[in-house]
Amino acid sequence: MVKALDALALLGEHPDGVTAAQMARKTSHPFSTCYRLLNTLVSTGFARYDAQDKRYHLGLRVFQLAHTVAAPQGFESSAVPVLQRLTERTRESSVLHVPDGDRALTVRTEGGPQFRATTDPGDRAALHSTASGKILLALSEPAASEQLLRDIELEPRTAHSLTDREELARQVATARERGWTSQSEENDLGMVAIAAPVLTPSGRLLGAVTLAAPLFRSTVAQLEEHVPALLDATRELGLVLPER
Structure with missing residues (x-):
């Protein structure tokens, strides 16, 4: 020990x-x-x-156990003002995730003024049923992405969850091409989300940011109107976040 x-x-x-x-x-x-x-x-x-x-x-497990005492200039605190501005601009919850093996680890959540996200720091979400997971799959190193697409369990979270591996691969390819993705009730009933990757200037994947909203407030199409704001936030995060 x-x-x-x-x-x-x-x-x-x-x-x-x-x-x-x-x-x-x-x-x-x-x-x-x-x-x-x-x-x-x-x-x-x-x-x-x-x-x-x-x-x-x-590794990220160290962060998962100690995220509440992150250093003032650390990964989490660097993200706070960017997520706050994104939430103020869109009036929806914003969440920072990082890749953690076959899961997406929640690092920071900024709740919307009328509804908070359904995840908390330290939560580990499935890749196939979340917008953040799909964009992490899309922008991971090609070999790692291929392995995950081949090996991850496609356990349904809801009746809307993807369980078809070929369809998941198709959606991941589309997300890679356009730089963002979305999902509707695939991880939590009544919730929709969009997500985009956080990349360093050299193109290294650091994480992903999700905008999430309940269906009684927004459809996927309405949430997708915030894609420009989301991309602005992820570009800024790519510049200010320390590399892990």
Whole structure:
């Protein structure tokens, strides 16, 4: 347990990530021990492995457990003013999600003036039944997207949920082409949503922003009128959010 906590603390001290060999040198633990600890942390979501630079980084599970004490300049707080302006502009709830394996993790929710979203920070939503999930599938690395489209369970959340894998792939392709997507009552009865990706200037996927509304306030077509405002917000977030 102590060695695992040492590994987590070291990952927290190195936002650019560390290799197993670097961890072994810094902690004086055997390489085999560090390698095993790091991969255990990856398998449980407390760390993530970047195959491109072969480094380990803190995972989203750490955030999920501690989002209420996020650093003042951290990922969550950087998003707050942007989401607030989006909600003020559209008068609908706005939500920031980030990819978390085969789920979309809610990071921040800004409730609308008359109705709040049905998700809270720390919630993990299915990819196939949410607007945020579909746009995350669309803009993920091609290999990861293909694997998820092939392997995720298409469990119906409502009678409107997608359970046809070919139709899901078609909708994801359309979302990738136009840069946003929508859904109607696929995840929660009586709720509609649109979502767009948050990308860095280099095109790296950071997350997605959803605008959600109850059907008694808005149809999907009416909500889609807010796509320009949504895209303005995601472009701004792509500039101000720190890369995870």
